[in-house]
Amino acid sequence: MQNKILSHQEIQHKIRRIAYQIYEANVEEKEIVIAGIEGGGLNFAKKIQRVLKNITDADIVLCKVSLNKSNPLEGEVRTSIPPEGYANKSIVLVDDVLNSGTTLIYGVHHFLQTPLKQLKTAVLVNRNHKKYPVKADYKGISLSTSLQEHVHVKFQSKNDMVYLD
Numbered sequence: 001m002q003n004k005i006l007s008h009q010e011i012q013h014k015i016r017r018i019a020y021q022i023y024e025a026n027v028e029e030k031e032i033v034i035a036g037i038e039g040g041g042l043n044f045a046k047k048i049q050r051v052l053k054n055i056t057d058a059d060i061v062l063c064k065v066s067l068n069k070s071n072p073l074e075g076e077v078r079t080s081i082p083p084e085g086y087a088n089k090s091i092v093l094v095d096d097v098l099n100s101g102t103t104l105i106y107g108v109h110h111f112l113q114t115p116l117k118q119l120k121t122a123v124l125v126n127r128n129h130k131k132y133p134v135k136a137d138y139k140g141i142s143l144s145t146s147l148q149e150h151v152h153v154k155f156q157s158k159n160d161m162v163y164l165d
Helices: 008-025 040-055 102-111
Strands: 003-006 031-037 059-066 090-098 118-126 138-142 151-154 161-164
Touching (some): 003 118, 008 118, 008 138, 040 118
Parallel strands (some): 031 059, 090 118, 118 138
Antiparallel strands (some): 151 161
C-alpha cells in the first residue's frame, strides 16, 4: 500500500524553498556547482538548478556524481566535471532521499579531496536513520519511519510524488 507523503505541488514548493536557501547562502558567488547523485539525486538537482537560474545571475553548473550506491567501497566516485572545475567553488551535493547517509558521506568524502570554498548537502526527504555523521543542510521534509518502510521519489513530468510503502 502506498501512502502519499508529498504531492507534485508540495514538491515544487520544497524545490523552490531549497533553491532560495541555496541562493541566500551563496549570494556573493559568481558560480554555484549543483552536484546531483546519479538517479533521483540528479533529477532533483536539475529541478533546483532550473529554479536557481531564474533567481540569480550566478552561473549554476550541474555536475553528475556517479557511485555504486549498494556498495560505495566498490569502484570509485566519478563526477562529470574534473576536480579543477569545482576547486575553490561553492558546491551543493544533492540526493533525493537521505536514508543511512552512506551515499551522501561517500559523495562528501570525494569532494573533500579538493579544496573547496564551501560544501553543503541537500535532500528532498531526510529519513533520520543515519549510520554516518552526515546531515542535510537543506531538506524538503524530515520523516521518522521504520527501517522496514521504503520512501520512493518519482520525478515525472507534472506528476512528481513521494510515497511510503
